[in-house]
Amino acid sequence: MTRIADTLAYLYLNSLDNTHLISVIVEEKAVCPYCWESIYFEIDTSVSEQEYVEDCHVCCNPILLRVNSFGSAVNIETAKEDDGF
Numbered sequence: 001m002t003r004i005a006d007t008l009a010y011l012y013l014n015s016l017d018n019t020h021l022i023s024v025i026v027e028e029k030a031v032c033p034y035c036w037e038s039i040y041f042e043i044d045t046s047v048s049e050q051e052y053v054e055d056c057h058v059c060c061n062p063i064l065l066r067v068n069s070f071g072s073a074v075n076i077e078t079a080k081e082d083d084g085f
């Protein structure tokens with residue numbers, strides 16, 4: 001009996017987690033500071049302010065990203081990693 005209850009609790013938590021992920025990860029477009037291509041980044045909107053480096057999908061250079069989230073609105077600034085903001 002205990003084992004079944006544990007399994008159900010685990011499945012329940014797992015489904016909660018998936019719902020959470022779908023609702024906070026959004027795709028937003030920003031311009032690469034190296035090749036000037038518009039590329040999509042996956043943004044975690046559960047964090048209101050964050051900075052991190054992600055490689056450009058087109059030219060593979062390291063882009064420094066500064067992301068501000070206000071509810072569903074997302075603002076992205078990009079810079080070359082070596083230059084900073």
Ligand SMILES: [Zn+2]
Binds near residue numbers: 032036
């Ligand atoms: Zn690029």
